[in-house]
Amino acid sequence: MNKKSFALLMLFSTLVGQAQIHHIEMRVEGMT
């Protein structure tokens, strides 16, 4: 693996591993 690929892999891992959605909440209408 060359340096560029490794740097991209590290960047991707960092973003995927740390940044994320914790919770989603919706208020809905017309639910039965």
Added chain:
Amino acid sequence: MKQHLGRQSGVQQVEVSLLDGKVEITPKEDGQIDPAHLLKATYDSGVSVAEMEITAQGKVVNDSPGGLSLQVSPSLSFPIVSNELSQRLTPLAGTSTLVTVRGQLYQKPPGKKKGEPSFPLKLTVLEVQKQE
């Protein structure tokens, strides 16, 4: 609707409260979930969404002159609506600081019985919970 949402990519758990019309979605650990996809899936199940809020962690990036986005994954980011709270995020743009925010991604336009969401969803920051 609960089953329909539960089958969507990245969804770990769906809790539905019939009394107050509240739907809480817990994403899987990998965080690979797309709120826009969930919004559309909810509409497809015949239910109208009045409001959608998320709590998310990500990096603040510049996406256009004067415009900010919250990048929550390499393939997912939300343009940030400018308000008092978003101004506090401006100095963090382009840095490696991770911020956790609670924000509104969608609100049905007032007066409309059925409001189809417009995409991309924009994030109105309601609370900045953490910076690290």
